[in-house]
Amino acid sequence: MILKIIFICIFSITFIYGVIRPFSSIIAKVFIMLGSLLGILSLAGEEYAQMLAVALGIGRGTDLYLYLGLVTIFLFISFTVNRLDSINKKISKLTKEIALQNVNKEKTNK
Amino acid sequence: MNNNVYILIPVHNEESKISEVVTGLKKYFNNVVVVNDGSTDSTIDVLKELDVIVVNHLLNLGQGAAISTGINFIKTLKNVDAVITFDADGQHSVKDAIAFANEIIKCEENIIFGSRFITHRMNIPPMKRRVLSFITFVTNKITKMNLTDTHNGLKAYKRNILKDIKIEIDGFAFESEIIKIVSKNNISYKELPTNTIYTEYSKNKGQKLRNGLIILEDIYKSSNFK
Numbered sequence: 065m066i067l068k069i070i071f072i073c074i075f076s077i078t079f080i081y082g083v084i085r086p087f088s089s090i091i092a093k094v095f096i097m098l099g100s101l102l103g104i105l106s107l108a109g110e111e112y113a114q115m116l117a118v119a120l121g122i123g124r125g126t127d128l129y130l131y132l133g134l135v136t137i138f139l140f141i142s143f144t145v146n147r148l149d150s151i152n153k154k155i156s157k158l159t160k161e162i163a164l165q166n167v168n169k170e171k172t173n174k
Numbered sequence: 175m176n177n178n179v180y181i182l183i184p185v186h187n188e189e190s191k192i193s194e195v196v197t198g199l200k201k202y203f204n205n206v207v208v209v210n211d212g213s214t215d216s217t218i219d220v221l222k223e224l225d226v227i228v229v230n231h232l233l234n235l236g237q238g239a240a241i242s243t244g245i246n247f248i249k250t251l252k253n254v255d256a257v258i259t260f261d262a263d264g265q266h267s268v269k270d271a272i273a274f275a276n277e278i279i280k281c282e283e284n285i286i287f288g289s290r291f292i293t294h295r296m297n298i299p300p301m302k303r304r305v306l307s308f309i310t311f312v313t314n315k316i317t318k319m320n321l322t323d324t325h326n327g328l329k330a331y332k333r334n335i336l337k338d339i340k341i342e343i344d345g346f347a348f349e350s351e352i353i354k355i356v357s358k359n360n361i362s363y364k365e366l367p368t369n370t371i372y373t374e375y376s377k378n379k380g381q382k383l384r385n386g387l388i389i390l391e392d393i394y395k396s397s398n399f400k
Contacts, residue, residue, distance in 0.1 A: 160243045
């Protein structure tokens, strides 16, 4: 019971955090809010999760969480890869700029 | 002695070979630019002892990035007629570089691609030959060009086209990107035969065949560049 309350508190704080914090991506904001709501729902009322799963045609509440978990992992990987790509490009640009600024041109054919 | 033809060498961890390569070139070329691409061995110390212009990447970015930086540097210089890119692992022959330098000065074309498949095809190890042929086929299809060897590091560029050579890909597939730029901008080109020297050292240092997959992936990405 204590664990259940702790997790509900964590999901509630996450939800509030998602609402208050400004995100550069609206998808990330919605994702955090929906994820934390589903977390609260699954802990506070298992029967609601079951009803939602039936309504979505998944059948069991546990399968709903399994599917959502997989989607989360794939989305997370996809966002992370994009982010890394973008950081790599910035590092590459910076490295090239620094290299060009530090060249000793004395040996060139003037 | 070629004073206005610059040699551009991208280098990464070539402490044992770079001195020999540069010494061979310096007999015929006054200006050699070496881009040290974040070497972790003593390459940079060796370069400091040589009569070359050193451009130093603090991090290892890849061959495409090194060529890009080198070209951007040479663009800022005066008295440059042409640039020849040359590999640091000793695979390329100085004789070929001289032939490229003479030809790029007198020919009408703006870029010369080196090809291992014109006269020295059988020098290429069989498996590598097949992979290179496949990559050449894919690159030609995507870029609508008609080259016999799309991934040969030995190339010559006239100064006036350096402004068009904007390389976005840091890795091996920059070669395909250059071909795409040539195709897109209708830059005139020709091919010249090169004799690649495959030693045990260069085979170990050179591109691994599995890098072909990375090249294909990069070609796909580059096909999405605007």
